[in-house]
Amino acid sequence: xxxxxxxxxxxxxxxxxxxxxxxxxxxxxxxxxxxxxxxxxxxxxxxxxxxxxxxxxxxxxxxxxxxxxxxxxxxxxxxxxxxxxxxxxxxxxxxxxxxxxxxxxxxxxxxxxxxxxxxxxxxxxxxxxxxxxxxxxxxxxxxxxxxxxxxxxxxxxxxxxxxxxxxxxxxxxxxxxxxxxxxxxxxxxxxxxxxxxxxxxxxxxxxxxxxxxxxxxxxxxxxxxxxxxxxxxxxxxxxxxxxxxxxxxxxxxxxxxxxxxxxxxxxxxx
Amino acid sequence: xxxxxxxxxxxxxxxxxxxxxxxxxxxxxxxxxxxxxxxxxxxxxxxxxxxxxxxxxxxxxxxxxxxxxxxxxxxxxxxxxxxxxxxxxxxxxxxxxxxxxxxxxxxxxxxxxxxxxxxxxxxxxxxxxxxxxxxxxxxxxxxxxxxxxxxxxxxxxxxxxxxxxxxxxxxxxxxxxxxxxxxxxxxxxxxxxxxxxxxxxxxxxxxxxxxxxxxxxxxxxxxxxxxxxxxxxxxxxxxxxxxxxxxxxxxxxxxxxxxxxxxxxxxxxxxxxxxxxxxxxxxxxxxxxxxxxxxxxxxxxxxxxxxxxxxxxxxxxxxxxxxxxxxxxxxxxxxxxxxxxx
Numbered sequence: 001x002x003x004x005x006x007x008x009x010x011x012x013x014x015x016x017x018x019x020x021x022x023x024x025x026x027x028x029x030x031x032x033x034x035x036x037x038x039x040x041x042x043x044x045x046x047x048x049x050x051x052x053x054x055x056x057x058x059x060x061x062x063x064x065x066x067x068x069x070x071x072x073x074x075x076x077x078x079x080x081x082x083x084x085x086x087x088x089x090x091x092x093x094x095x096x097x098x099x100x101x102x103x104x105x106x107x108x109x110x111x112x113x114x115x116x117x118x119x120x121x122x123x124x125x126x127x128x129x130x131x132x133x134x135x136x137x138x139x140x141x142x143x144x145x146x147x148x149x150x151x152x153x154x155x156x157x158x159x160x161x162x163x164x165x166x167x168x169x170x171x172x173x174x175x176x177x178x179x180x181x182x183x184x185x186x187x188x189x190x191x192x193x194x195x196x197x198x199x200x201x202x203x204x205x206x207x208x209x210x211x212x213x214x215x216x217x218x219x220x221x222x223x224x225x226x227x228x229x230x231x232x233x234x235x236x237x238x239x240x241x242x243x244x245x246x247x248x249x250x251x252x253x254x255x256x257x258x259x260x261x262x263x264x265x266x267x268x269x270x
Numbered sequence: 271x272x273x274x275x276x277x278x279x280x281x282x283x284x285x286x287x288x289x290x291x292x293x294x295x296x297x298x299x300x301x302x303x304x305x306x307x308x309x310x311x312x313x314x315x316x317x318x319x320x321x322x323x324x325x326x327x328x329x330x331x332x333x334x335x336x337x338x339x340x341x342x343x344x345x346x347x348x349x350x351x352x353x354x355x356x357x358x359x360x361x362x363x364x365x366x367x368x369x370x371x372x373x374x375x376x377x378x379x380x381x382x383x384x385x386x387x388x389x390x391x392x393x394x395x396x397x398x399x400x401x402x403x404x405x406x407x408x409x410x411x412x413x414x415x416x417x418x419x420x421x422x423x424x425x426x427x428x429x430x431x432x433x434x435x436x437x438x439x440x441x442x443x444x445x446x447x448x449x450x451x452x453x454x455x456x457x458x459x460x461x462x463x464x465x466x467x468x469x470x471x472x473x474x475x476x477x478x479x480x481x482x483x484x485x486x487x488x489x490x491x492x493x494x495x496x497x498x499x500x501x502x503x504x505x506x507x508x509x510x511x512x513x514x515x516x517x518x519x520x521x522x523x524x525x526x527x528x529x530x531x532x533x534x535x536x537x538x539x540x541x542x543x544x545x546x547x548x549x550x551x552x553x554x555x556x557x558x559x560x561x562x563x564x565x566x567x568x569x570x571x572x573x574x575x576x577x578x579x580x581x582x583x584x585x586x587x588x589x590x591x592x593x594x595x596x597x598x599x600x601x602x603x604x605x606x607x608x609x610x611x612x
Contacts, residue, residue, distance in 0.1 A: 057505040080507030088505040097497050097552035107495050111507035117491055118279055
């Protein structure tokens with residue numbers, strides 16, 4: 001069976017002037033994502049995770065290798081076509097203007113009919129379903145900058161769902177969230193993955209969060225794949241220590257029995 | 271909190287209909303008011319073609335073209351302001367704040383030094399020079415202010431001020447060097463001054479405003495998506511680079527047309543789109559068409575005031591808009607300091 005997403009020896013280099021903070025080169029990256037799975041991308045800072053998100057969403061074009069979406073080269077598809085298949089849920093981005101929740105979620109309908117000037121009733125219904133799925137329907141008239149970080153994150157997720165994509169890419173969904181919102185976010189992603197059969201790519205700093213939610217993980221370091229596989233195989237002490245350059249202990253979560261990682265803090269004595 | 275009304279064809283048509291009535295009322299009002307006292311009955315007689323002579327000249331050759339120029343200039347500047355704000359993702363951006371007006375004004379002065387007059391072909395030449403000036407100034411501001419990842423607000427505003435000062439100085443040099451009589455009325459024009467325009471020029475002005483308006487309004491939905499950043503817009507299927515070029519060209523065209531035919535009138539592009547956003551929300555599909563009509567009505571009212579406040583002398587309309595715009599700008603700046611997300 002063709003995987004939904006197939007990255008074959010993907011490479012990308014920023015020209016010196018374009019290198020913005022947090023974006024790094026990628027070399028010889030090969031992995032695939034199967035339909036219906038939740039796939040995690042983890043790795044230290046500067047490992048190329050953000051660049052990978054940009055490549056998947058066709059913001060950047062690979063300088064080498066191919067990214068195939070159901071066998072078709074992403075660079076051959078139009079931007080709107082990619083956006084109908086792949087929705088990216090970005091990290092919290094402030095808007096320059098006071099948009100309401102509903103206005104923002106409706107933006108997700110743009111790739112469905114880019115030439116249309118106004119949204120249709122069908123668009124509004126899709127936005128409504130998306131807001132309902134993530135539990136922000138009652139906030140639809142609220143201004144975005146009045147919401148908490150966790151609420152804004154769910155609104156961005158609703159915008160992604162309104163695109164009705166095959167693949168949902170989440171960029172650091174828990175970056176600014178406290179424990180309670182992390183728990184909410186995890187529950188929400190599980191529901192979307194299991195009940196709706198959405199394919200999810202979860203890019204995260206948070207190893208424990210990714211190992212808890214994902215069927216398989218890709219560990220990146222220095223722009224290349226270090227290991228791809230089930231959380232149990234990727235979350236290996238020696239592998240993580242080599243990738244992150246610090247001492248860790250891998251353990252099993254007492255409740256979920258999923259791998260979890262503890263940092264061994266330096267004592268300051270040595 | 272009230273339920274937001276969804277943006278739809280019907281709602282936009284209603285809004286534009288209302289603003290259209292406002293424009294007509296303001297236009298008729300301005301026809302009847304002026305320093306040369308023409309009784310209302312005589313104005314009506316002129317309009318129905320029953321009277322000729324001095325009254326006809328005053329109403330049809332002085333007041334009417336000036337009213338049309340005010341409507342076009344106000345609409346063009348307001349749409350340009352809304353466009354620059356959406357491009358910079360910053361409600362303080364505006365043609366005069368960004369130095370784009372000064373660049374266009376420099377182009378106009380150069381054209382006049384070369385000796386372009388007021389014929390139809392010359393009007394096109396004048397607008398082309400203004401457009402070139404606006405493009406140079408806008409590009410300079412962008413290059414000075416842009417960083418990887420965006421346009422920080424403080425560098426953008428400072429770059430605009432600096433470029434504006436540069437072009438103002440260049441204008442002063444040109445005016446000093448060239449025989450003053452050849453540039454008759456330039457100083458008056460520089461203050462932002464509407465005067466009756468020849469029909470040919472008015473037609474060019476209208477055509478350029480329509481073209482610029484079409485460039486911007488046609489892309490209004492995509493422009494909304496730019497509010498969360500270029501990358502986010504691209505991920506929703508927008509070609510952000512192409513969109514930015516289109517909007518920039520449209521906004522520069524509108525600014526240069528207004529500057530060429532009415533002078534560098536400040537703050538219209540700030541006051542009108544901002545007030546409309548406060549009333550109608552941030553959706554560019556509503557704000558920008560409304561700015562086209564609302565800006566026209568605003569500048570017409572301001573110009574009618576300017577014509578009559580100290581009659582028989584005249585104030586520059588730029589003075590009136592600056593008096594309204596300065597406190598408004600300070601208010602927005604303070605609100606932004608208090609809440610950087612605004």
